[in-house]
Amino acid sequence: MTTQSLESLLTEAGGPLRLLRAHKYARPDARDEFQPQQIIPVIPGEFSLWERETRAWRERVALFDQTHHMSGLFLSGPDAMRLLSDFAINDFTTFRPNSARQIVCVTERGDMIGDGIVFHLAPRQFSVFGAGFVQNWLMYQAQTGDYDVEARYDRKAPVYPNGFAHDRPDFRYQIQGPRAAALIEKLNGGPLGDVKFFHMTEITIGGVRCRALRHGMAGVAGLEIWGPYEKRETVRDAIVAAGREFELELVGGQAYLIGAIESGWYQAVLPAIYEGEEMRAYREWLPANAGEGMIRLSGSLAHDRVEGYYRSPFDLGYDRLIHADHDFYGRDALLRRAADPRLTKVTLQWDPEDAAALLREMLTPGGRDVRFLHLPVMCDKLDKHYDTLTVDGRSVGNSAYTAYTANERSLLSMALVDDTVRVGDEVVIGWGELGGGYDGYRVEPTDIVPIRAIVSPAPYSRVAREDYRRD
CATH class of the missing domain: 3.30.70.1400 (Aminomethyltransferase beta-barrel domains)
Structure with missing residues (x-):
């Protein structure tokens, strides 16, 4: 393959949908980046048990290593x-x-x-x-x-050839949970002071002066801490040692993304760059194995054009961030869309019987060809997942990524719904894989299984909904 840019890759695939529905990892231009033997698992899938690690940020205190994935x-x-x-x-x-x-x-x-x-x-x-x-x-x-x-x-580290051999400028850790404040005070040798949400301070840990952002996840307070990469082990060891008193849990890769769905962060938006002359120069600039070229569009929702998967800031509730009194790229078009119908972000709680029926299909030899359910998180970080979402057979939006949370003992999906849907309504997720692709990179379709779900608020966690960013 001689592909050099996202634009030439789109041409080779025969259009955006054929590219986005394709299997990526076998592509020659991706092999140096994604061969499994080249990716050293610096962050284990779990340090103890993912369900125990999930409960830590709700009940005790959790330490996340965010050094490598962003x-x-x-x-x-x-x-x-x-x-x-x-x-x-x-x-x-x-x-x-x-x-x-x-x-x-x-x-x-x-x-x-x-x-x-x-x-x-x-x-x-x-x-x-x-x-x-x-x-x-x-x-x-x-x-x-x-x-x-x-x-x-x-x-981010996973795109480096030969695993994680390359250093990064900084390590990044996050301390979260109801006992986080006490741990942070112990690490600092005294109170940190009144630091407002999304404001920075400094803290010394293990003799290393670090910068810190007051942050939160799933509604609990904490700090995101960063400092020189070569000091990462010193700082980490100091946090772990001090954290034993507070039952600190190290959080691995499997539990990490569960916090996003508890917090109501919708991470499944497809970047709207795959068509249009105004984006051609950008697509020609982007290398084929950039993230935009490696995304796979998955799920059961079928649109004839890639634009059907695009979303606006209004759909995600980001209209509160729009400041129309300054000129920015896309401003006029965005303001014209302010009165258009928009979607609303919600959480879907799966019906336990339908979830159990899906698992039975997976355990039945010769059963239906279903999309398997991966626990705890049904989400590939390179997938943008769009499943059909209906009420009485009528489309009401789309379901996105799914996770099981031990904190709620529930299977949850993020979703975007139209204005006919209310919290408490029952909707039906079309769980399955539409398939598609091109040449040797095709993804096979599966049967579409109906999953009933109750529309719930986003964030789903009461603490996140009512207390997060209260100050």
């Missing part, structure tokens, strides 16, 4: 703030050092490219962390636009 973009220079402002729906005029904000970027038509967290590290210095779609978009603008800015990209 991409980082570092921006510095006179025009760094202007670059962010030009391509974010947010207003950064009051953004000051030692604070952080969510950043959301859209296309010229007002569809989501992605979101992330931007840290204001110092005057004219920022970092952006997240899945990578926003970082790629901003890096492209920094390289091709008229900006006096230095941009440095730090790709």
